[in-house]
Amino acid sequence: MSKVLEVCVDSLESTTAAIAGGAGRLELCSSLLEGGLTPTPGLLIQVQNLSANKIPIYCMLRCRPGNFIYNRQELEVMIEDARILRKYGANGFVFGALLENGAVDMKTCREIIKACYPCPVTFHRAFDFCERPSIEIEVIIDLGFERVLTSGKQVNAQLGSKLIKKLREQVGSRIIIMPGGGINKENMKFIIENTEAKEYHGSFRKTLSQTEKEDESDVKIGGYEGPRYVADQDYIAEIVNILMNC
Template sequence: MKKGRLEIACFNLESARIAQENGADRVELCANMKEGGTTPDFEITKAVRNTLSIDLNVMIRPRGGNFVYSDFEFEQMKTEIEQFKKLKVDGFVFGILKEDGRLNKEQNAELVALANPLPCTFHRAFDGIKNKFQALESLIECDFKTILTSGVETNVTEGIDVLATLTEKANNRITIMPGGGLRSTNIGVLKEKTKAVFYHSSAITDSSEIANGNEVKALKANL
């Protein structure tokens, strides 16, 4: 089986450095870990970009909470994408839903077009969507390159069957990236069952917001 690739969600420069030093293939940079990740500070992103030689994706999310945004917040997301493009980041991570829990296809497609030619990942807003298989097709039509998901469950272990089905249905048209409770102890089983090629973890093993270098190494070793 092909060797999998690893993305580490980082909330600071130190974690990004640790991720790179211990074999991560990509960093997803966010702020506000307790909110599940929001748009990072511009200057911190600049410092991370200057430090990393591996790929750097940036979260575009104006606040924690739900994924339904006001017109003002949507404009803010557009401005942030334009600003971060100037830093030579490698991709963006975002997701917008409608009030009824369906995908907001129009707004997502607009952001993907704005980010072009940089690739976009639809984040775990996917886990709140009612019809996941219909959403999968819509996200492919929007030209997203990756979906970050726990398999519509609270974590990847519970969502393993859905992750396997999503990967199969995606059929290499979009990358299904398991994330949410992913650790070195369960990544091997996930890889075997889902056949996914990219995996996502914070590699945080204590109460700090710093990635654990040994955990990053172990995650990578089990791919």
């Protein structure tokens, strides 16, 4: 199995940079500043138009920021989003749901997987909030997820590499374990060597320079007033080069 770099994007600018940098798959979201939310069908369509080589596009299913404990109404929103995005050509989906005790919410996950079918589904970093990762990974496999995105329950995948490798040894070929969280060109080689994973994930963003920012104004909309972030094509290319030469 060849190595794959999945790049998380939430805009057309980031999509262009990710594709040009050599991403093997896109995780498409809105609002990465909030950890990534469900993208619009319009964004999916335009991202597909940019992807001349038709790399896979996996859409996030997350109707709000915050925890991963969803009520019935929130679940219905995400089921409908999955149906619509699947209709418009999503290649896969990214989702995760937990119970209050930190266990995987099997009922909610089953309903989402059914709504996404036949598209594959990745269980996202909600996994890093599970209390018993070695047990919950078996639940996730039984539910039919294709892969798990994890930092190994640490602030970044470098610190979590020991657990990531342990999980990979436990699951074998039954599911893909994909390290993600704080991956950069300084720690990429370490993570590859210490997890031996085949897929890796990150957003690899840069802040827009002052000349690229919109005109300053006293008028503000919403609570966030910081810089915009976009994927960095050159940085992604460096990461891909490290990945392919390790």
